[in-house]
Amino acid sequence: xxxxxxxxxxxxxxxxxxxxxxxxxxxxxxxxxxxxxxxxxxxxxxxxxxxxxxxxxxxxxxxxxxxxxxxxxxxxxxxxxxxxxxxxxxxxxxxxxxxxxxxxxxxxxxxxxxxxxxxxxxxxxxxxxxxxxxxxxxxxxxxxxxxxxxxxxxxxxxxxxxxxxxxxxxxxxxxxxxxxxxxxxxxxxxxxxxxxxxxxxxxxxxxxxxxxxxxxxxxxxxxxxxxxxxxxxxxxxxxxxxxxxxxxxxxxxxxxxxxxxxxxxxxxxxxxxxxxxxxxxxxxxxxxxxxxxxxxxxxxxxxxxxxxxxxxxxxxxxxxxxxxxxxxxxxxxxxxxxxxxxxxxxxxxxxxxxxxxxxxxxxxxxxxxxxxxxxxxxxxxxxxxxxxxxxxxxxxxxxxxxxxxxxxxxxxxxxxxxxxxxxxxxxxxxxxxx
Amino acid sequence: xxxxxxxxxxxxxxxxxxxxxxxxxxxxxxxxxxxxxxxxxxxxxxxxxxxxxxxxxxxxxxxxxxxxxxxxxxxxxxxxxxxxxxxxxxxxxxxxxxxxxxxxxxxxxxxxxxxxxxxxxxxxxxxxxxxxxxxxxxxxxxxxxxxxxxxxxxxxxxxxxxxxxxxxxxxxxxxxxxxxxxxxxxxxxxxxxxxxxxxxx
Ligand SMILES: Cc1cc2nc3c(=O)[nH]c(=O)nc-3n(C[C@H](O)[C@H](O)[C@H](O)COP(=O)(O)O)c2cc1C
Ligand code: SF4
Ligand code: FES
Numbered sequence: 273x274x275x276x277x278x279x280x281x282x283x284x285x286x287x288x289x290x291x292x293x294x295x296x297x298x299x300x301x302x303x304x305x306x307x308x309x310x311x312x313x314x315x316x317x318x319x320x321x322x323x324x325x326x327x328x329x330x331x332x333x334x335x336x337x338x339x340x341x342x343x344x345x346x347x348x349x350x351x352x353x354x355x356x357x358x359x360x361x362x363x364x365x366x367x368x369x370x371x372x373x374x375x376x377x378x379x380x381x382x383x384x385x386x387x388x389x390x391x392x393x394x395x396x397x398x399x400x401x402x403x404x405x406x407x408x409x410x411x412x413x414x415x416x417x418x419x420x421x422x423x424x425x426x427x428x429x430x431x432x433x434x435x436x437x438x439x440x441x442x443x444x445x446x447x448x449x450x451x452x453x454x455x456x457x458x459x460x461x462x463x464x465x466x467x468x469x470x471x472x473x474x475x476x477x478x479x480x481x482x483x484x485x486x487x488x489x490x491x492x493x494x495x496x497x498x499x500x501x502x503x504x505x506x507x508x509x510x511x512x513x514x515x516x517x518x519x520x521x522x523x524x525x526x527x528x529x530x531x532x533x534x535x536x537x538x539x540x541x542x543x544x545x546x547x548x549x550x551x552x553x554x555x556x557x558x559x560x561x562x563x564x565x566x567x568x569x570x571x572x573x574x575x576x577x578x579x580x581x582x583x584x585x586x587x588x589x590x591x592x593x594x595x596x597x598x599x600x601x602x603x604x605x606x607x608x609x610x611x612x613x614x615x616x617x618x619x620x621x622x623x624x625x626x627x628x629x630x631x632x633x634x635x636x637x638x639x640x641x642x643x644x645x646x647x648x649x650x651x652x653x654x655x656x657x658x659x660x661x662x663x664x665x666x667x668x669x670x671x672x673x674x675x676x677x678x679x680x681x682x683x684x685x686x687x688x689x690x691x692x693x694x695x696x697x698x699x700x701x702x703x704x705x706x
Numbered sequence: 707x708x709x710x711x712x713x714x715x716x717x718x719x720x721x722x723x724x725x726x727x728x729x730x731x732x733x734x735x736x737x738x739x740x741x742x743x744x745x746x747x748x749x750x751x752x753x754x755x756x757x758x759x760x761x762x763x764x765x766x767x768x769x770x771x772x773x774x775x776x777x778x779x780x781x782x783x784x785x786x787x788x789x790x791x792x793x794x795x796x797x798x799x800x801x802x803x804x805x806x807x808x809x810x811x812x813x814x815x816x817x818x819x820x821x822x823x824x825x826x827x828x829x830x831x832x833x834x835x836x837x838x839x840x841x842x843x844x845x846x847x848x849x850x851x852x853x854x855x856x857x858x859x860x861x862x863x864x865x866x867x868x869x870x871x872x873x874x875x876x877x878x879x880x881x882x883x884x885x886x887x888x889x890x891x892x893x894x895x896x897x898x899x900x901x902x903x904x905x906x907x
Contacts, residue, residue: 273866367860403805441764444767446802460760461761461799529865561822611822621859
């Protein structure tokens with residue numbers, strides 16, 4: 273599988289293709305832990321937060337929240353211990369970038385977490401990794417052990433007064449535990465139900481203490497931001513979306529993989545047709561889900577010849593979202609009714625059951641999809657699907673409900689003919705498909 | 707407090723969330739070797755002393771590994787005792803997470819990813835092939851207890867689809883030939899799948 277940068281110098285993927293890139297000596301030989309040294313040598317916590325603010329780094333877990341701002345919400349006068357938690361739950365269908373960052377460059381994550389901990393006055397970091405990524409937990413444990421032996425983790429790091437521990441923690445198979453408050457419940461040993469916000473984790477998170485939860489890719493961007501300066505990092509991307517972004521490309525392309533692109537890469541069509549090696553078996557492009565299963569599906573007509581810019585603003589303008597960067601390419605053989613059914617089955621399975629609209633709604637949606645698939649669809653079923661979505665979207669306790677509704681809403685809107693085909697008995701004038 | 711008392715103190719299981727078959731009041735409590743106890747200690751040491759419960763998932767994986775692949779009643783009793791929580795607290799958590807088994811599973815647990823990227827790259831073919839060769843449907847275990855087959859949601863191998871996980875091992879870019887070879891090796895007893903989390907730090 274391809275892993276590398278297109279349209280920029282590799283930054284986060286600088287070391288991933290080196291031999292033994294997961295080892296401390298290789299990391300250090302290639303610029304590793306220099307940022308931590310720079311921070312401990314003379315930057316104040318506020319200096320660090322300011323650089324991150326200047327970098328225009330936005331959270332790579334899906335929501336795109338400005339990282340520097342999130343860090344500045346942590347109250348300084350709170351006497352409780354503070355926590356940095358890395359979200360390595362990576363379960364959004366189509367997303368697999370964090371996996372390769374942790375497999376190939378675990379020290380970059382440790383360094384990023386240590387810098388975050390320094391900036392936030394924290395002495396304890398947890399890496400919450402999805403249970404299926406067991407081998408990554410072992411790699412991270414080994415990296416932590418190496419770093420501890422080298423005086424980079426633990427007491428008095430690099431001989432300074434800064435002490436900080438980093439621990440791995442395992443999930444056990446639950447997509448919802450990627451949602452930050454559900455993750456914190458899970459880390460406390462509870463069922464992974466989301467919590468009410470506010471209070472936000474920055475104020476009351478793990479064990480009721482101020483906590484910053486950041487995605488792997490967000491934290492691994494931090495060492496380079498410190499080294500090159502926030503402004504230089506921002507300039508790699510656009511004004512509002514700084515730096516580079518990893519895209520996990522899967523589906524019907526010749527060269528799936530993890531691609532690092534500058535934010536604002538200006539042509540999605542070129543990205544698919546050239547950078548990713550073009551369409552598999554020379555089939556025609558039908559649709560792309562650009563940011564993980566939760567974002568709106570884009571028909572080929574909205575991509576080809578449209579110069580779609582790949583950053584937060586560009587994708588919203590083009591009718592979708594960056595999300596987690598899980599870029600799923602589908603060719604003309606895919607039936608969008610079927611692909612949407614597949615995704616709603618995922619959301620039904622992963623609904624945590626805490627709130628009624630999502631628990632009952634996703635169950636009902638699957639029932640209707642199954643009915644249509646079995647040829648028993650009713651003319652009003654497309655409208656029924658949209659009505660159920662209306663009753664989930666914005667009315668659920670956490671964003672998983674919205675994430676279940678969006679793919680259906682956009683699929684019915686953008687690919688009515690795929691739904692029509694299954695609703696053969698649909699009369700011409702009825703329903704949402706007319 | 708007696709284990710039985712703890713159990714009776716609270717029952718949070720509703721008709722929709724029935725008590726698992728095995729959730730009887732355990733008669734015995736599991737015991738582990740000093741090595742396993744040391745491993746458990748290492749996990750407990752990661753969390754503040756008054757927050758032992760945080761270690762519940764890591765410990766469940768260990769107990770599962772040591773007790774034949776699932777949380778049996780003595781294993782559950784051990785967890786409740788070790789973490790200072792009620793038996794029901796253990797069940798409450800165990801039933802939430804799909805990787806925690808509350809019933810026995812086959813020695814070779816084959817989990818084929820069925821989510822979109824795998825689906826469009828031929829996941830159904832892989833499931834069918836496994837199903838045919840093993841003579842079981844997804845969700846079933848072979849009568850000899852050797853194989854279990856499941857279809858699961860995205861495992862983060864979408865770029866190397868289709869894929870399956872066997873124990874904790876990833877098998878990616880699957881073809882018919884690769885699946886056959888893998889099953890052959892299992893049937894000949896030549897394949898040792900990784901089971902259970904072992905962590906050091
Ligand atoms: C249902 C759901 C699943 C999520 N899954 C993940 C995930 O697997 N990994 C992740 O980093 N963020 C995930 N998030 C986003 C987190 O809630 C949170 O916003 C993120 O970890 C914050 O980090 P960031 O600011 O660095 O992006 C998920 C959110 C929701 C609502
Ligand atoms: S929206 Fe779904 S996942 Fe979120 S709290 Fe409600 S039931 Fe749970
Ligand atoms: S869809 Fe199968 S691994 Fe992601």
